[in-house]
Amino acid sequence: xxxxKIEWICRNCGFRSDFWSRYYWRCPICGSPLEIEYKxxxxxxxxxxxxxxxxxxxxxxxxxxxxxxxxxIIENIDGRKILFxxxxxxxxxxxxxxxxSLAVYYAYKTxxxxxxxxxxxxxxxxxxxxxxxxxxxxxxxxxKTAPEGKKRLVKKLGAEVxxxxxxxxxxxxxLKYVSESFYVAHTWNYLYVLGASTISYEVYxxxxxxxxxxxxxxxxxxxxxLVKGFEELYKLGRISxxxxxxxxxxxxxxxxxxxxxxxxxxxxxxxxxxxxxxxxPPRLQEIIEKIRLYNGEVILVGNxxxxxxxxxxxxxxxxxxxxxxxxxxxxxxxxNKIDEKTILMPLxxxxxxx
Amino acid sequence: xxxxKIEWICRNCGFRSDFWSRYYWRCPICGSPLEIEYKxxxxxxxxxxxxxxxxxxxxxxxxxxxxxxxxxIIENIDGRKILFxxxxxxxxxxxxxxxxSLAVYYAYKTxxxxxxxxxxxxxxxxxxxxxxxxxxxxxxxxxKTAPEGKKRLVKKLGAEVxxxxxxxxxxxxxLKYVSESFYVAHTWNYLYVLGASTISYEVYxxxxxxxxxxxxxxxxxxxxxLVKGFEELYKLGRISxxxxxxxxxxxxxxxxxxxxxxxxxxxxxxxxxxxxxxxxPPRLQEIIEKIRLYNGEVILVGNxxxxxxxxxxxxxxxxxxxxxxxxxxxxxxxxNKIDEKTILMPLxxxxxxx
Numbered sequence: 001x002x003x004x005k006i007e008w009i010c011r012n013c014g015f016r017s018d019f020w021s022r023y024y025w026r027c028p029i030c031g032s033p034l035e036i037e038y039k040x041x042x043x044x045x046x047x048x049x050x051x052x053x054x055x056x057x058x059x060x061x062x063x064x065x066x067x068x069x070x071x072x073i074i075e076n077i078d079g080r081k082i083l084f085x086x087x088x089x090x091x092x093x094x095x096x097x098x099x100x101s102l103a104v105y106y107a108y109k110t111x112x113x114x115x116x117x118x119x120x121x122x123x124x125x126x127x128x129x130x131x132x133x134x135x136x137x138x139x140x141x142x143x144k145t146a147p148e149g150k151k152r153l154v155k156k157l158g159a160e161v162x163x164x165x166x167x168x169x170x171x172x173x174x175l176k177y178v179s180e181s182f183y184v185a186h187t188w189n190y191l192y193v194l195g196a197s198t199i200s201y202e203v204y205x206x207x208x209x210x211x212x213x214x215x216x217x218x219x220x221x222x223x224x225x226l227v228k229g230f231e232e233l234y235k236l237g238r239i240s241x242x243x244x245x246x247x248x249x250x251x252x253x254x255x256x257x258x259x260x261x262x263x264x265x266x267x268x269x270x271x272x273x274x275x276x277x278x279x280x281p282p283r284l285q286e287i288i289e290k291i292r293l294y295n296g297e298v299i300l301v302g303n304x305x306x307x308x309x310x311x312x313x314x315x316x317x318x319x320x321x322x323x324x325x326x327x328x329x330x331x332x333x334x335x336n337k338i339d340e341k342t343i344l345m346p347l348x349x350x351x352x353x354x
Numbered sequence: 355x356x357x358x359k360i361e362w363i364c365r366n367c368g369f370r371s372d373f374w375s376r377y378y379w380r381c382p383i384c385g386s387p388l389e390i391e392y393k394x395x396x397x398x399x400x401x402x403x404x405x406x407x408x409x410x411x412x413x414x415x416x417x418x419x420x421x422x423x424x425x426x427i428i429e430n431i432d433g434r435k436i437l438f439x440x441x442x443x444x445x446x447x448x449x450x451x452x453x454x455s456l457a458v459y460y461a462y463k464t465x466x467x468x469x470x471x472x473x474x475x476x477x478x479x480x481x482x483x484x485x486x487x488x489x490x491x492x493x494x495x496x497x498k499t500a501p502e503g504k505k506r507l508v509k510k511l512g513a514e515v516x517x518x519x520x521x522x523x524x525x526x527x528x529l530k531y532v533s534e535s536f537y538v539a540h541t542w543n544y545l546y547v548l549g550a551s552t553i554s555y556e557v558y559x560x561x562x563x564x565x566x567x568x569x570x571x572x573x574x575x576x577x578x579x580l581v582k583g584f585e586e587l588y589k590l591g592r593i594s595x596x597x598x599x600x601x602x603x604x605x606x607x608x609x610x611x612x613x614x615x616x617x618x619x620x621x622x623x624x625x626x627x628x629x630x631x632x633x634x635p636p637r638l639q640e641i642i643e644k645i646r647l648y649n650g651e652v653i654l655v656g657n658x659x660x661x662x663x664x665x666x667x668x669x670x671x672x673x674x675x676x677x678x679x680x681x682x683x684x685x686x687x688x689x690n691k692i693d694e695k696t697i698l699m700p701l702x703x704x705x706x707x708x
Contacts, residue, residue, distance in 0.1 A: 048425065048560075065671030066427055066440050071402065071420035086420050089443050091671060093706050133671040149503070153706065157668060206402075314511060317419030317445060317487040352447050352507065352706040 006038040006058050008190075019058060022110050025185045026282075033188045033282045042236050044205065050098060053201045056232060057194055061105035063133050066090070067097040068198055072206050075316060078335055083210055085199060085346045088320050093350035095199065095222060096126035099192030100184075104130035106191060107182035113137060116177045117184040118170040120274055121150035122349050127184050128159035139177065141170040147274070149353040167277065187219030188282045196225020200233065203344055209239045211340035214327045216348060217247035217256050217298070218276035220287040226346070227290045244340065245296040247287070248330040250306075253277040257298040259288050268302030275323030275349060299330035308332070319351040360392040360412050362544075373412060376464050379539045380636075387542045387636045396590050398559065404452060407555045410586060411548055415459035417487050420444070421451040422552055426560050429670060432689055437564055439553060439700045442674050447704035449553065449576060450480035453546030454538075458484035460545060461536035467491060470531040471538040472524040474628055475504035476703050481538050482511035493531065495524040501628070503707040521631065541573035542636045550579020554587065557698055563593045565694035568681045570702060571601035571610050571652070572630035574641040580700070581644045598694065599650040601641070602684040604660075607631040611652040613642050622656030629677030629703060653684035662686070673705040 006019035010027035017023040019036065027034055036058050043055040050068035054060040071086045087095035104127060107115055114137040117127045124140040131138040138159035142151060143166045154161050164170040174183060186192045199222075203210065209230060217223045223245065233239045249257055250270025255278070258264050281287060291297065301309075306322050309329035313320060327345040360373035364381035371377040373390065381388055390412050397409040404422035408414040425440045441449035458481060461469055468491040471481045478494040485492040492513035496505060497520045508515050518524040528537060540546045553576075557564065563584060571577045577599065587593045603611055604624025609632070612618050635641060645651065655663075660676050663683035667674060681699040 063671065064427065066425035066443060069425065071423065071445075073418065073420055086445070089420060089445065091425075091440070091443065092673065129671060129673065132668060149706075153673075156705070157673075314486060317417065317483060319445065319447075319483065319507075319511075350706055351510070352503075352704055 006036065008034045009037050010034055020110055024106060024191070025183060025188050033190065035190050036194070040232060040236070042233065042238055050101060050195070050198050053198045056197070056201060057102065059102065059105065061101050063105070065133060067101045069202065072203060074207070080340070081342045083203065083207060083342065083344045084316070084318065085203060085344060086318065087199065087346050087348050088324065088350040092126040092129040093353060094122040094126060095196060095346060095348045096123045096186065096192070097129070098198055099186060099189070099195030099221065100126040100130040102191040102195050103184050103186070103189050104134055104136065107184070108134040108136060110182070112182035114139065114181040115184060116174050116181045117141065117186065118174040119186070120167055120277065121146050122275060123184070123186045124154045124159070125150060125157065128154050128157035131159065132157055139181070141174045143167045143170055147353065153353060168279070186221065187278060192221040193225045193228055196222045197229035197232065199346060200226050200229020204233055204238065209233070210243050210342040210344040212244045212246065212338065212342070213344045214246045214248065214330055215346055216273070216276045216323060216326045217249055217287065218278040218281070220256070220281045220283050222346065222348065223247050223287060224283060224290065227294070242294055243344070245291060245294050246330065246334070247291060247296065247298045248326045249276060249298055249300055250326065251300050251302050253279055254300055255279060255281060255284060256287055257300055259284055260291060260298055265300055267300055268304060270302045270306070272303045272306045272322035273301070273326050275321065276326065299333055301326050301329040301333070305329040305332065313347070318347055320347050321349040321351045321353070324348045360390065362388045363391050364388055374464055378460060378545070379537060379542050387544065389544050390548070394586060394590070396587065396592055404455060404549070404552050407552050410551070410555060411456065413456065413459065415455050417459070419487060421455045423556065426557060428561070434694070435696045437557065437561060437696065437698045438670070438672065439557060439698060440672065441553065441700050441702050442678065442704040446480040446483040447707060448476040448480060449550060449700060449702050450477045450540065450546070451483070452552055453540060453543070453549030453575065454480040454484040456545040456549050457538050457540070457543050458488060458490065461538070462488040462490060464536070466536035468493065468535040469538060470528050470535045471495070471540065472528040473540070474521055474631065475500050476629060477538070477540045478508045478513070479504060479511065482508050482513035485513065486511055493535070495528045497521045497524055501707065507707060522633070540575065541632060546575040547579045547582055550576045551583035551586065553700060554580050554583020558587055558592065563587070564597050564696040564698040566598045566600065566692065566697045568600045568602065568684055568697060568699050570627070570630045570677060570680045571603055571641065572632040572635070574610070574635045574637050576700065576702065577601050577641060578637060578644065581648070596648055597698070599645060599648050600684065600688070601645060601650065601652045602680045603630060603652055603654055604680065605654050605656050607633055608654055609633060609635060609638060610641055611654055613638055614645060614652055619654055621654055622658060624656045624660070626657045626660045626676035627655070627680050629675065630680065653687055655680050655683040655687070659683040659686065667701070672701055674701050675703040675705045675707070678702045
């Protein structure tokens with residue numbers, strides 16, 4: 001099999017199919033999440049944004065609306081360098097735009113006319129935005145408890161909002177539309193992992209590799225993307241050692257912590273972290289493997305810690321949403337126990353949407 | 355008088371004072387808006403954001419929270435290249451951050467502990483954001499009709515919001531605090547003109563000079579800043595000719611159009627353009643001079659045209675507020691009458707704040 005061919009592959013059962021075959025989501029044989037195999041080389045193109053890393057991605061979307069190339073602000077805190085990556089300044093207000101720019105383009109290129117997705121918020125805005133630029137119709141399934149501002153934005157972008165009883169029900173409802181529409185499935189879709197990997201490439205080019213990465217874990221797309229990005233740079237000989245990776249979850253929903261430790265940890269309410277309440281991350285096994293491989297851990301946080309971190313990040317000039325403050329809340333909890341001197345924290349979603 | 359000294363100057367009566375003297379707003383002799391005289395050289399520093407153009411500015415703020423270096427998206431439309439400058443992706447959601455990063459730093463360096471400002475919205479968010487990072491207390495006077503989302507954001511940033519009957523009353527009320535607090539006075543403050551000039555430097559470095567610039571005119575700070583930026587590049591021999599400049603106002607509030615033509619033009623309601631309803635732009639005379647000098651004009655637009663432009667810009671992937679769509683509404687009105695092939699349109703404010 002040629003290394004040049006781009007294919008979806010299932011690491012679990014060996015299933016393979018052509019990249020443009022529409023088998024993009026879940027293995028039709030065993031139900032595992034799929035990955036993509038393709039040739040990579042780190043040859044950044046001139047110009048700005050994600051397009052710069054086309055040689056590291058399986059495709060090059062036709063449209064660029066300003067995704068990627070987010071500011072990297074370096075603060076000296078506690079004798080360390082904290083690298084804040086302002087992902088909330090992406091065009092749709094979150095890091096999800098990196099994945100959506102790929103996934104929605106894939107839907108467009110494979111001939112779909114409609115797009116459906118289940119989401120607690122940011123992905124709905126992001127998917128609706130990219131669907132709109134490619135002229136696709138969009139239906140977004142959101143729990144009725146999702147923030148009003150996010151629902152309004154999805155509607156403003158021209159998408160239909162279907163409100164469901166809760167997040168789980170949104171995931172059930174959306175499945176009814178999977179045969180006729182493109183189901184983005186961002187918690188499964190590997191294009192969201194690859195989208196997030198471009199954050200690592202940007203940090204590498206602008207600063208170099210950090211010692212430690214602290215990132216929220218909902219479905220794990222951001223976490224796995226950051227790991228993937230640095231792994232590729234390592235494989236290609238661009239960096240000589242991997243950063244350590246710490247994931248952050250809320251006490252309310254802690255599947256990665258539980259899988260790692262074998263028990264649940266009691267703690268205060270963490271409802272402010274609504275953006276990372278994913279009960280069954282499809283790539284849970286891989287998340288656990290990567291945490292173990294790179295000597296990482298999972299830190300749990302609660303509302304009072306998130307609120308304090310949010311205020312501290314506002315002091316630094318970052319207008320973000322509560323879920324995005326979890327990384328700094330986690331840092332506060334572990335800062336006296338870690339040795340790393342440079343720490344990357346992506347700030348994931350905008351606080352303008354209130 | 356040494357050319358190296360940084361001074362506030364009044365072009366009208368000749369008043370001069372040291373840059374750090376606190377005479378930053380209005381000439382104490384004749385009441386005209388002040389300018390700043392200082393030595394410039396176009397020697398971009400390495401790194402990203404406004405800091406890159408320190409050699410073109412009278413000071414270099416200590417803090418950088420991601421202002422400037424906004425994406426430039428080039429679209430082929432009607433056989434032309436339209437350069438959209440995504441100013442709404444600044445950290446506070448609007449181009450005002452460029453001016454605020456300078457003006458609030460000036461307040462901090464001259465020893466003020468509190469900052470006051472009157473605004474219809476975006477400047478309030480921007481000033482509150484920069485005041486917060488420098489630890490200054492802030493009081494924002496806003497008309498009660500200002501968008502709720504903007505008021506909420508100002509409060510979230512820790513500033514006090516004082517609601518007034520209308521915009522004019524906000525400007526009266528704020529004056530009561532001028533002796534004890536730093537009055538930002540963004541419609542007067544030359545630092546907002548200089549902040550906006552960095553947009554021209556970025557466009558010049560990334561693309562080159564456009565043939566035409568279309569920009570909204572409220573107080574005229576953005577318009578004058580863009581003119582100023584290209585003028586400096588021209589004076590320094592970086593560009594060989596000046597772009598043409600078109601300003602856009604709404605039918606409801608059209609002081610520049612009126613001053614230019616000698617009469618008011620009747621048209622539909624333009625209340626959607628709430629961000630540019632400035633009845634008495636302090637630098638009106640200079641705006642008129644520049645429009646005449648560079649063969650420009652003022653185009654008036656109304657709500658139905660703004661709404662149509664807003665939808666079109668969403669189709670292109672730009673989540674902006676209605677005021678920001680006025681530039682494209684104006685373009686639609688004149689596109690068959692202009693010859694220019696490359697047109698710069700700054701998109702000024704984020705549409706996430708709804």
